[in-house]
Amino acid sequence: MAGVAAANGFPVLNLQAYLEGKTVLETRALVADLCRQFYTLGWVSGTGGSITIKVHDDSIPKPDQLIVMSPSGVQKERMISEDMYVLSSGGEVLSKPCPKSYPHKTPKCSDCAPLFMKIAHMEMIKGIFGHGYYDELVIPIIENTAYERELTKSLSEAISAYPKTTAVLVRNHGIYVWGDSWISAKTQAECYHYLFDAAIKLHQLGIDWTSPSHGFIKNESYQRVSKRKFEVYANAGLAFQASKPSRKCIVLDIEGTTTPISFVTEILFPYARDNVRKHLISTYDTIETKDDIELLRAQVLDDLEKGILGCTPIPPDDAGKEEVIESLVVNVEAMIKADRKITALKQLQGHIWRTGYDNNELQGVVFNDVPEALERWHDGGIKIYIYSSGSREAQRLIFRNTVHGDLRKYLCGFFDTTIGNKRDAKSYCEISQSVGVDKPSEILFITDVYQEAVAAKAAGLEAIISIRPGNAPLSENHEFKTITSFAEI
Incomplete structure (x- = not known):
C-alpha cells in the first residue's frame, strides 16, 4: 500500500511493508513455535486460538504496535506462521491467513478481544x-x-x-x-x-x-x-x-459428531453408489462378496414382505452373474437413496469404501477438535469406543487414514447395528455390558441425534448432543447438554 495509511489512528508509511516486515514475520513465527511447544507440554486446552503477542518495533509508538494472534480451529502442533492473524491495537484485522484447500478449514480469528479486557x-x-x-x-x-x-x-x-x-x-x-x-x-x-x-x-x-x-x-x-x-x-x-461425573468410557457417534455429515452424504455415499457395480463385478466370486449378497437377499425378502418401496427380487445364482448384479445394483441404489440404516447395506458399503481408501481415492475426515480430544481422553485413562450405523470396517477406515494420521490408536473398539438399533435402549445396555464398567452411568455417549440420546439415557448412560455444522436442528425443550466441540468435555 503506497502513501500514507492509517493504522490504529497513527499514520504509518507503507502499511503493507510494515505487515510484511521482519518484526511482524518474526512474531508470527514465534507464536506458531510457542503453540507447538504448548502442545508438547500439554498446556492450553483446545486448539490454542487467540494466543497473542504484540509486535515489538521501536520505530512504532507502543499504542500503535500491531498484534499477532493465533487462529481458532487449528491444532496447536500444526500451526505455522502463515496461519496467524495480524490485528491493529484496536482489534481491526489487517492481515488474515489464505484459504486452505478442502477438506482443511480456513483458520478463523478468535472471538476473544485482543486485550482480554x-x-x-x-x-x-x-x-x-x-x-x-x-x-x-x-x-x-x-x-x-x-x-x-x-x-x-x-x-x-x-x-x-x-x-x-x-x-x-x-x-x-x-x-x-x-x-x-x-x-x-x-x-x-x-x-x-x-x-x-x-x-x-x-x-x-x-x-x-x-x-x-x-x-x-x-x-x-x-x-x-x-x-x-x-x-x-x-x-x-x-x-x-x-x-463431576465418573466417566470410564466415552462412546462416540460418527456422522455429525466426529465427522461432518457432508463427508458421508456428499463423498462416501456417492462413492459407494457409483462403484457398487464395479465392485460386485470384480469381487463376485470371493467369499466376502458372496456373504454380502446373501445378507442383501435376506434383507430384500424381508423388505418385500413389508411392502417397502424401491426393492426388487434378487434372482438365484443360476440366473447368471449379470442378472444378479443388475438386481443388486437397483436395490443398493434405492437403499442408499433412502439412507437405510441396515447391516446388509452398511457391510457392502464398507467393503466398497475399503477399496477407495486403499487406492487413495478416499481420505477420512474428522472435525479439527477431535484428534486432540481423543489423545487427551486416552492419556487420561478413558476408554473410547465408536458406535455408528456404518459397519465396523467402515468406521475403522474413517479413522485409519485422516489428515491427522491414524487415529485408531486412541480407540478401544467399534460397535455397529449388529448390536442393535441406535434408537433402542437395549443396544446401549449391550454396550455397557461389553465395555467392562460397573454401572452404565460411567459411560458418556455423544451423538447428534436426539432419539439416540434418549435411548442411551434410558439405558442409564450419560448422553450429550453434538451441535455441528449441517446437523439437524434440535427442539427447544430437549433436556440434554449440548456441545459444539470436544474441547468442551
Whole structure:
C-alpha cells in the first residue's frame, strides 16, 4: 500500500511493508513455535486460538504496535506462521491467513478481544451470574508487584472502579476470582490467597482495608485467614469434584459428531453408489462378496414382505452373474437413496469404501477438535469406543487414514447395528455390558441425534448432543447438554 495509511489512528508509511516486515514475520513465527511447544507440554486446552503477542518495533509508538494472534480451529502442533492473524491495537484485522484447500478449514480469528479486557457475545458468559450472551463482561487488569501484599492498593482501586466485576487479572501472575458463579474456576486453576480474601471481605464491609490499624497484614492474621481459606476452598473443591461425573468410557457417534455429515452424504455415499457395480463385478466370486449378497437377499425378502418401496427380487445364482448384479445394483441404489440404516447395506458399503481408501481415492475426515480430544481422553485413562450405523470396517477406515494420521490408536473398539438399533435402549445396555464398567452411568455417549440420546439415557448412560455444522436442528425443550466441540468435555 503506497502513501500514507492509517493504522490504529497513527499514520504509518507503507502499511503493507510494515505487515510484511521482519518484526511482524518474526512474531508470527514465534507464536506458531510457542503453540507447538504448548502442545508438547500439554498446556492450553483446545486448539490454542487467540494466543497473542504484540509486535515489538521501536520505530512504532507502543499504542500503535500491531498484534499477532493465533487462529481458532487449528491444532496447536500444526500451526505455522502463515496461519496467524495480524490485528491493529484496536482489534481491526489487517492481515488474515489464505484459504486452505478442502477438506482443511480456513483458520478463523478468535472471538476473544485482543486485550482480554472486555468480553461480549460469548455463550460461556452466561455461566457468570448476572450476565447473558449480549452482555459485556469487564475484567480489570492490574500490574504485578514483587510481593503479593503490595497488590492491596491496586486491587482496591480496581474493585472500586469496577464494582460489578468478579475477577481481576494480574499481569505476569494470574487471576483472582470470587463469587459463586466462578466456583469451578476456583477449585481448579486459580489463585487462592489470604490477602485477596481478606481484602474482599473488608471491602464488602466498607472498611478501609489499606489502613495498617486493622492489622490484617500481620503474620498472625495471615495464618488465621489462610487456615480458614484452606478449609473453605478444600470443602468447595471436594464438593465440585464429587459433582463431576465418573466417566470410564466415552462412546462416540460418527456422522455429525466426529465427522461432518457432508463427508458421508456428499463423498462416501456417492462413492459407494457409483462403484457398487464395479465392485460386485470384480469381487463376485470371493467369499466376502458372496456373504454380502446373501445378507442383501435376506434383507430384500424381508423388505418385500413389508411392502417397502424401491426393492426388487434378487434372482438365484443360476440366473447368471449379470442378472444378479443388475438386481443388486437397483436395490443398493434405492437403499442408499433412502439412507437405510441396515447391516446388509452398511457391510457392502464398507467393503466398497475399503477399496477407495486403499487406492487413495478416499481420505477420512474428522472435525479439527477431535484428534486432540481423543489423545487427551486416552492419556487420561478413558476408554473410547465408536458406535455408528456404518459397519465396523467402515468406521475403522474413517479413522485409519485422516489428515491427522491414524487415529485408531486412541480407540478401544467399534460397535455397529449388529448390536442393535441406535434408537433402542437395549443396544446401549449391550454396550455397557461389553465395555467392562460397573454401572452404565460411567459411560458418556455423544451423538447428534436426539432419539439416540434418549435411548442411551434410558439405558442409564450419560448422553450429550453434538451441535455441528449441517446437523439437524434440535427442539427447544430437549433436556440434554449440548456441545459444539470436544474441547468442551
